[in-house]
Amino acid sequence: MPRKKKAMEAPKANWLTTYSDMVTLLLTFFVLLFAMSTISPGKFQQIVVGLRTALTGMPPSVLTGGKSMAEEPLVTSRRGVYEELMRIAEEYKGKITIEERDEGTVIIMKDMAFFVPGSAILTVEAKELLGKIGRIIIEHTTNVLQVYGYADDQPLPPDSIYASNWHLSAARAASVVQFFTEELKRRRTVERLADIRAGRFDPEYFYDPKRFVPIGMGDWAIKNEIEAFRKSIELEKQTLADKLSRNEITYSQYVSEVNKLDRQFDEKLRELRALYRRIDILIKREKAK
Known part of the structure; x- marks a missing residue:
């Protein structure tokens, strides 16, 4: 009689146990890395904007010209504008620095008599510089502009109208915003009158007070x-x-x-x-x- 063939046994999947353990360990490792990391505010905001754009049906791609996920380009991403800022920085010989940070581009102006001592009154020198910087960063972007005012460690005189250096620094930031939204706006309206009549420039749009945020830094840093x-x-x-x-x-x-x-x-x-x-x-x- 012919021998009966043995039934084929299914191969044992012992390797699955090792594989699942490895995957679990890898997942735990990456969760640990994420928990120890810090989130970059700038990159996080770009992700949020990208998701918002994708969900509205207009995701950024090469077909749209490779647009950045940032809602609005900064002046540093525009070669001509950035070069103009650097030219002004060279003119003032190290008193102006431009830094890229996660939250945006910061322009630092220092070592100048921006205000009358102990007050928030802008000097003529300060208005001249702010006019040069302002017309570039205001008219070539539609980004939010935060203005930071400072005070040093010296106590205010007894007859000062400010209760503390915190109040003084906030007033100084507000003075700069007021200069941009009123004095510089009037000046640029006159200078660009032909562009306004031709519909190429709208000062109400660029110099909208809602764009500006004054912030007082007080004297804690110094x-x-x-x-x-x-x-x-x-x-x-x-x-x-x-x-x-x-x-x-x-x-x-x-x-x-x-x-x-x-x-x-x-x-x-x-x-x-x-x-x-x-x-x-x-x-x-x-x-x-």
Whole structure:
């Protein structure tokens, strides 16, 4: 009699156990990486805008010219405009810097007498510079513009109309916004009258007050820097005192070095106060409503 054929046994899938364990471990690893990471506000906003655009049926693609997911391009993405800003920066010899951040492009103007001391009144020099910068960043974008005002560590005089340096810095930011939306707007309306009549320029659109956000930074930033430098000076003085107690230096050397440190502190204080005579303008990656 012919032998009966053995029934074919299904292959054992022992490898699936190892594979599923590996996939689980990989998932856990990537979840751990995500939990430890920090979200970039600028990139997150671009994702949100991209999703919003896709859900409205107009996703960005090569067919639309490869448009950025940002709602509105910044001045730094436009070669001619950026070059004009750099030309102004070179004219003012290091007093203007332009930085790219997650939230947008920030223009920092410093070491200039922007305001009458202890007040929020703009100087003639400040208006001249703000006029040059303003007409570029205002008329070549429709982004939200945040203006930051600062104050230094010096106390306000008793007869000041401001309750604190916080109030003063906020008033300074508001003064810059008022200059843009009123004085510069009037000036540009006259200068571009032909463009307005031809329908090529609308000052009401570009100089809309809703685009501008004044922000007072107070005096905390400069006070933090002063305190950090003060601590380093005190540490050096303590080191000198220890050397004096061990007779490693003479008393005259100790006095000479302490006086030198005091002069360094005074010089640093003057430098910081000059640097915090500043105005920052942030061109956000956000279109004005």
